[in-house]
Amino acid sequence: MGYILQAACFSHIGSRRGNNEDNFFFNGVCLEEEHKSTHDPLLLERVLQEDICFGVFDGMGGESYGEQASFAAASEMQNQLEKPKRFYQTGGKYLNNLAQALNGAVFRRGQELLASRMGTTAALLYLSGSHVYACNVGDSRIYRLRERIFAQLSQDHVSAWPSASGGKALLTQHLGMNPEEVQLAPYIIKDDLRKGDSYLLCSDGLTDMVDNLTLSDILSRQTNAEECAQALLKAALDGGGRDNITAIVCKILGSSF
Numbered sequence: 001m002g003y004i005l006q007a008a009c010f011s012h013i014g015s016r017r018g019n020n021e022d023n024f025f026f027n028g029v030c031l032e033e034e035h036k037s038t039h040d041p042l043l044l045e046r047v048l049q050e051d052i053c054f055g056v057f058d059g060m061g062g063e064s065y066g067e068q069a070s071f072a073a074a075s076e077m078q079n080q081l082e083k084p085k086r087f088y089q090t091g092g093k094y095l096n097n098l099a100q101a102l103n104g105a106v107f108r109r110g111q112e113l114l115a116s117r118m119g120t121t122a123a124l125l126y127l128s129g130s131h132v133y134a135c136n137v138g139d140s141r142i143y144r145l146r147e148r149i150f151a152q153l154s155q156d157h158v159s160a161w162p163s164a165s166g167g168k169a170l171l172t173q174h175l176g177m178n179p180e181e182v183q184l185a186p187y188i189i190k191d192d193l194r195k196g197d198s199y200l201l202c203s204d205g206l207t208d209m210v211d212n213l214t215l216s217d218i219l220s221r222q223t224n225a226e227e228c229a230q231a232l233l234k235a236a237l238d239g240g241g242r243d244n245i246t247a248i249v250c251k252i253l254g255s256s257f
Contacts, residue, residue: 003193004253005052005127007044008229012037014205015241021066022203022246023074023120025055025081030074033067041229048193051128053081053098054248058140058203060174061110061118068113069106069120073175076105091133092188095126099137099175099186106176119176122186123154123201125250132191132199137184138174141207143215144191145198150216153199155187168204195254198228202247206232209239225249 009026013019013036023031027044057073059066080101085094102122110118121138134142136154144151157173177184198219207215214235222228228249236245 003048003195005044005046005048005250006225006253007054007248007250008225009042009054009248010038010040010229010233011035011246012233012237012241012244014244015237017244019064019067020244021059021070022205022244023057023059023067023070024246024248025053025057025074025077026248027052028078030071030078033071034064035067041226043226048127051085051126053077053124053126054201054250055125056123056140056201056203056246056248057120057175058138058205058244058246059118059120061115065110065113065115065118066120068109068115069118069176072106072109073102073120073122076102091126091128091131092190095124095133095135095188096186098124099135100179100184103137103175103177103184104179107178110176119171119174121171121203122175125199125201125248127193127250130193132193133188134191134199135186135188137186138171140201140203143200143202143219145200145216145219146194147196148216148220150212150219153189153191157187193252195252197252199250200232200247202232203244205241205243205245206236206247208243209236209241209245219249223251225251
């Protein structure tokens with residue numbers, strides 16, 4: 001059975017930030033290193049005959065380092081996806097190798113800039129054949145809506161204890177860690193591809209502003225990926241827009257024949 005994929009992507013600076021530390025990989029496109037927002041959602045609709053991969057990245061490190069970290073990950077993802085996939089690699093193994101390559105690229109960029117705390121989260125979605133693979137590092141999330149059941153497929157890599165400043169819990173995993181000192185352990189899950197499913201990849205600029213019930217409601221009510229993306233952005237901005245907001249929506253519309 002062939003499926004039709006409809007997808008939309010946006011990245012917005014938010015209402016209170018002076019720069020956008022988020023980035024994405026969407027149909028071969030990522031934001032430039034110095035960027036603010038996408039003017040309109042990027043759109044994609046195609047028959048799923050070939051594998052396709054999406055990514056959302058939320059950079060960190062202060063000054064401009066967050067932007068450079070997320071850009072390093074997104075641009076390296078482009079480089080890696082241009083390489084032929086080894087025929088014996090499963091989707092999970094492929095994503096693990098991809099995450100390791102992205103980690104190395106971000107770490108090397110941090111070394112070049114003498115920015116030891118530079119890093120980025122990653123939320124990756126890989127559609128291959130009749131399966132979907134979700135992979136994350138950090139706290140950028142991946143959700144699935146299936147038959148009105150909204151589920152988080154990703155796992156937050158955060159400390160059990162709050163930060164010393166009283167803010168959000170610290171990340172225990174992120175891209176940009178020294179591979180000789182810390183083992184990158186991306187969380188990877190395999191899922192079956194089904195007609196009617198919706199997937200959401202997003203930075204915490206969305207999930208901190210919009211609760212799960214509202215996210216589920218938007219994905220349920222909006223059958224069009226572009227309208228869904230627009231509704232998600234509006235909800236995040238209406239909720240305060242305190243951080244950069246980036247999301248990719250993927251809808252599996254059904255059989256192509």
